[in-house]
Amino acid sequence: MKDRVETSNDALNFLYGRIDYERKDMPQRTRSFQLDRMRELMRRLGNPQDHLKIIHIAGTKGKGSTAHMIAAVLSAGGLRCGLYTSPHLETLEERFVVDGHICSATELIELIGLIRPVVTEMDKLADNGADHTGRPTFFEITTAIALLFFYRQHVELAIVEVGLGGRLDSTNICHPCVSVITSISYDHVHLLGNTLALIAAEKAGIIKPGVPVISGVRQEEPQNTIREIARQHGCPIWTLQEDFHVQVRSAGLSRPSQQAQRFDCFLDIDAHQQSWSNLKLALHGSHQLDNAAVALATLACLQQQGWQIPPEAFPRGLASVRCPARIEVISDHPTIVIDTAHNQASVESLVQYLATQERSSRQILVFAASCDKDVAGMLALLLPCFDVIILTRYATNPRSLDIEQLEQECQLVIDQFDSEASIPFIESSQDPGTAWQRARQLAEAADLICVTGSFYLAGEIRSLITGQHAAQIAS
Structure with missing residues (x-):
């Protein structure tokens, strides 16, 4: 062995x-x-x-x-x-x-x-x-x-x-x-x-x-x-x-x-x-x-x-047909959606999908992105759809954008909001595992957790979720 x-x-x-x-x-x-x-x-x-x-x-x-x-x-x-x-x-x-x-x-x-x-x-x-x-x-x-x-x-x-x-x-x-x-x-x-x-x-x-x-x-x-x-x-x-x-x-x-x-x-x-x-x-x-x-x-x-x-x-x-992490609904109560969207067009498809669903009591986004992507374009579409934003940086790829830069990009997007628009609460976690734990801590049964922004983020958090699910079955 x-x-x-x-x-x-x-x-x-x-x-x-x-x-x-x-x-x-x-x-x-x-x-x-x-x-x-x-x-x-x-x-x-x-x-x-x-x-x-x-x-x-x-x-x-x-x-x-x-x-x-x-x-x-x-x-x-x-x-x-x-x-x-x-x-x-x-x-x-x-x-x-x-x-x-x-x-x-x-x-x-x-x-x-x-x-x-x-x-x-x-x-x-x-x-x-x-x-x-x-x-x-x-x-x-x-x-x-x-x-x-x-x-x-x-x-x-x-x-x-x-x-x-x-x-x-x-x-x-x-x-x-x-x-x-x-x-x-x-x-x-x-x-x-x-x-x-x-x-x-x-x-x-x-x-x-x-x-x-x-x-x-x-x-x-x-x-x-x-x-x-x-x-x-x-x-x-x-x-x-x-x-x-x-x-x-x-x-x-x-x-x-x-x-x-x-x-x-x-x-x-x-x-x-x-x-x-x-x-x-x-x-x-x-x-x-x-x-x-x-x-x-x-x-x-x-x-x-x-x-x-x-x-x-x-x-x-x-x-x-199954295609993991393409608007993949992992579970209900809370609803957990994982998507590999990593450019403006794919995020737009995700947002259109969410608009066809009954809105959850609270919608939580876990987001990270690569430094060579149109992060501002993605966040401009995503931020109005969520109540809580958890920013993080994935661990498996060095191209991940720094959390500080993500926070700056979020603020620039929020500055463009209408005066009557609802502003999401934004926080950060140093790694996907911590971000996922925080999202689960916040989410109640009627809420939605959406993980998106990168293939690498989707993979890291999906691995955590499927590993936890396998452990629950084994126990």
Whole structure:
């Protein structure tokens, strides 16, 4: 047992010792991101991605949820599928999933053992100046792990989520059977551009010649950019609101755990028509209906390519899909909602969701954010919705914004409130564990606790909650 633990720690230390742009400040120039190094890494591993049928998904938000929906339907239809998403919430293994089962720690150690000698050789060449591409990064290695894992697991389809952007992302060494762009909004503007058209161009960098494109982008400017890039590459493109449509069936105020989203979706492409009626979606938030429509259009595209997906797989998959920390209602009494919203657009979706719920007696927000995010934009949307704000700083990522800066941002937002507006009570806790304890101390049965602002905050507090729940069951 001791040897196994030491082996596990050694493997993870090797991986976490790499340059990791999820944990450090992003470079100001995209020259730090390149595909030559990733291509060389995959070549040395035998190019397993060339043997995979891949669904490649980019987008500012919604790509993780869409990926989970596609995977759920494919698995419900009996197809063996892999799912690669990032970042993880609680454990690294979450990034690598086959048929709903997370990669085991033993499998991960074995995969790292296969890749490590190749990475070490590339490191030596880079250090000696014999290779100008440099040392493989954390995300490049995890992407290689995913592709090698899926190849060894003999998956029929692999769903691969872009890490950042698209054009220069490490996942963009694949040649997919479908390219998907879920949405476009402002995030990582110092890398991707400060207009929606520029951001769309980076996301559309995943488009490959002749490969069908599914787009959930609604705004005209980025939509036109994506459409033009698809035309240049000779790709058919299906676009939300033009080629496929979604219509909600039920709406209204309810308690979060009681909400069941039902919707219809209709596809009309040239001579091909397809419809789904009265589908039930297990995920919360009206924005998830757009993601579901994109997932359905992607699956219909696969059917056109000859993939056999039985009709009953669609309602079964969507009704059972789970996507942790995407407006995830952990419990009632008090209601606890965890969401990974980390930019203005995703916070807006969260706020819209909360507006459809019966307002709790007191609404408590636990908030932390990364220093490179639009914190003011997020807080301007969130503060009017809550009675108590608990600011904190997550422990697992050094990009977390200082609490003092969060307090200043809150005050700037409050200074813009109308004179008659209710001002929330603001306090701070030095770490997520203390913040969570304080929120539970304040909350009564009829209250709401919402945790949001960052993937890392959501992961840390979710781990605390699920750990406490497991302990209660065990006792």
